[in-house]
Structures are given as structure tokens and as C-alpha cells.
Amino acid sequence: MYERKMEEDLDCGIRAALKVFGGKWKLCIIDAIKRGIVRPVEIHKSIPGSTLRVIEMQLADLFFFGVVDRETEEVYPKKTEYRLTELGSSILPLLSGIDNWGNAHADYVKDKAGELQRSFIR
Template sequence: MKRRKYTCGLDAAIDVMGGKWKALILWSLQTGTMRFGELRRSVPGLSERVLIAQLKEMEACGLVHREVFHQVPPKVEYSLTELGHSLNTALLPLGEWGEKNMARIEAIARRGQPRS
């Protein structure tokens, strides 16, 4: 997330989201608190290194809460903050749009045509 003055609300939201992985992590956490391994399995294709980096960024901007339990073996849980829940609520219509148009988007991609 960049430290700058935003030109509009969409500019701020896109800066917080910063790519596809954060939205998918947020979506996974909507069901509740998860441990690192559970979260990694819930987002196919996401590497451990990228998940660690994304979670750090999301914690720094207040979307995710990280709870460390000092025990052996170590235990860390991740959950959404109030800000994270509100962003997920805002993403819901986008997810619904994707569900509604998924077959069409996939068909276009299979044909190798530009998406429009």
C-alpha cells in the first residue's frame, strides 16, 4: 500500500487490494478464523512466500488480525478486522458478477479472444 493522497475512493480501494491474491484471501477468511495452513489450502495456486507477504501487508493496512499463541508447536491464527469485513461486503457484488459471467469469461478465454 502506497502512502499518498488518493484521487477518489476507487483509487484507495485498489491500492489496499493490490492484486488478485488479497481479494481471494479476504474471501477465504469470510468464513472465520483460519490458521496459516488452512488459509494456504483455501486459495489454490498461492505460494507460501506470497501468502506470507500478502498477510503482512493486509495486517499493516488493518484488514487482517494476526493472533499468535505462544505454545509448542507455535500457533498463529488470522481473522478479518471490521475493516476487512466491510471490504468483503463491498466485494460481494463483484463476486456475484463473476459467478453470473464465469462461463462466458471462460469461453472467451478458451477461444483466445480479448475480453470486452
């Protein structure tokens, strides 16, 4: 089992937030749940480029940290749905700000991302 050699400094607010919300799809997952998409398969379908396995792993992390709550019906096939907790809902104003920034600068970011991709091809 992996053991950290150095203790994490979670006294820093940014590092603490990244411990909970850092991850390739976690903010997208929270956004999907906010929009009413609550089943893992549907969350996966709403995030292009994601894999169901990673979505499920990140949902497990968010559940562990109390950001989402899950409800499972013991039917066949098993039906699991996720909801934001009060803690999870507290990130929504920041998520909205990030979304607004991304929408305002999307063209610039797309251009730069294309340049970056082309620089790796050479």
C-alpha cells in the same frame, strides 16, 4: 531500497482501495477468512495456484492496513490465526457483489480466457 519517483495519488478512491486490496490473492484471502479459514497454511490450501510465501506476504499487507488482525500463540510450532477487523468486514458487501458478478458470468469468462490463452500459443 526502492524509492518511488512520483508520489502516489491516493486521493482517488479507486487507487486508495487498490493500494489496500489490490494483489493477486488479497480478496480471496479475505473471502477465506470470512468463511472461517483463519490459519495461513489453510488459507493457502483453499486458494489453488497460490504459494504460502505470497499468502503470508499479502496477509502481512492486510495486517499493516488494519484489514485483518492476527493472534499468535507462542507454542511449538507457532500458531497464528487471522480475523477480519471492522475495516476488513466493511469490504464484504463489495466482495459479495464481485462474487455474484463472477458467478453470473463465469462461463463467458472461461471461454474468453481460453481464447486468450490460445492466442498466446500461436
